[in-house]
Amino acid sequence: MADPDLRDRFLSTLKGKAVDKVPALSVTQTGTMELMKKCGAAWPEAHFDAKKMAALALSAHTFSGLEAIRYPFCLTVLSEAMGCRINQGRHDIQPSPESHPFAKEPEKLEFPPDLIERGRIPMILDVTSILREEAGEGMPLITGMEGPASLLSRLIGTYNFLTWALRKPETLKECLEITGAVCSGYAQVLYEVGVDAVCIVDGIAGPDMFDPKDFEVFMRPEYEKLCGSVKGMKLIHICGNSTPILKSVSECGFQGISIEEKVTDLQAAKKLVGSKTKLIGNLSSSGVMLNGTCEDIKEEAQKCLEDGIDILAPGCGIAPKTPIKNLRALIEARDDYYR
Ligand SMILES: [Zn+2]
Secondary structure (H helix, E strand, O other): OOOOOOHHHHHHHOOOHHHHHHHHEEOOOOOOOOHHHHHOOOOHHHHHOHHHHHHHHHHHHHHOOOOOOOEOOOOOOHHHHOOOOOOEOOOOEEOOOOOOOOOOOOHHOOOOOHHHHHHOHHHHHHHHHHHHHHHHOOOOEEEEEHHHHHHHHHHHHHHHHHHHHHOOOHHHHHHHHHHHHHHHHHHHHHHHHOOOEEEEEEEEHOOOOOOOOOOOOOOHHHHHHHHOOOOOOOEOOOOOHHHHHHHHHHHOOOOEEEEEEEOOOHHHHHHHOOOOEEEEEEEOOOHHHHHHHHHHHHHHHHHHHHOOOOOEEOOOOOOOOOOOOHHHHHHHHHHHHHH
């Protein structure tokens, strides 16, 4: 049974209430090869089987001590439900979309009335019930999903997504309204079955890929609608250096923004997002979390905590080869900070 304080601490943090310590967890993917061995549920099966997905997700808490359960481990559930063919990946590679069904005929893209019956969406709802039962009421459940931009980039292709901002802005806007509605519809159903927070992952909307001016025109209205229409906690992960859009993202109404280590000035970032939006991160997933020693991790974590990070976490999806001891070091670093 989970520490009964974990869910309280997580939700209180996001609501801006005082907590005894900063939560240490991951809002991005948590499946690692060592965890797969320990719990007997491995990729690729754990992406497609409810019991295996629940077992691997739970193991990140049981064996590594992460203070939330976060699933699934890929960003293809909505893409598949909207018609992408999915490559299942391997034991160390996540599933990926293999087709872009609306690249040639974007006008055919529409909101499917049977959305929640499509693809693996019913399975994710089952995983939620299994995890609530097995992990208990005190455990935060976080579901990751494609955001409106990453979902659309899969449906029409990345190149189209990035170039239509200039060449076909009206089409891009109309398509984003639909993928935004799909994200909202799915998020709403997740809350109804007991998920505590959704984390939309929209790497392609970040300044490394998408012009911040275009972000204002195309993404901000969709995020505002999503945050305004969906109950519960809404988190967003943006890859790369998201500093130029942090203020704007925080104004959309997300309770938390997950940032990478490329956001180097955490104190400045905190000023940009204000007190209503919490910052989550930002130890390098491909750097110190994967390859560092426990001491390196503690040093980085200490810096994040001193600079006022609200939730201590890896800055992006945890790399599958990350050792369990490095995940544990994250929790220990947080505990040391309060000693
Ligand atoms: Zn990222």
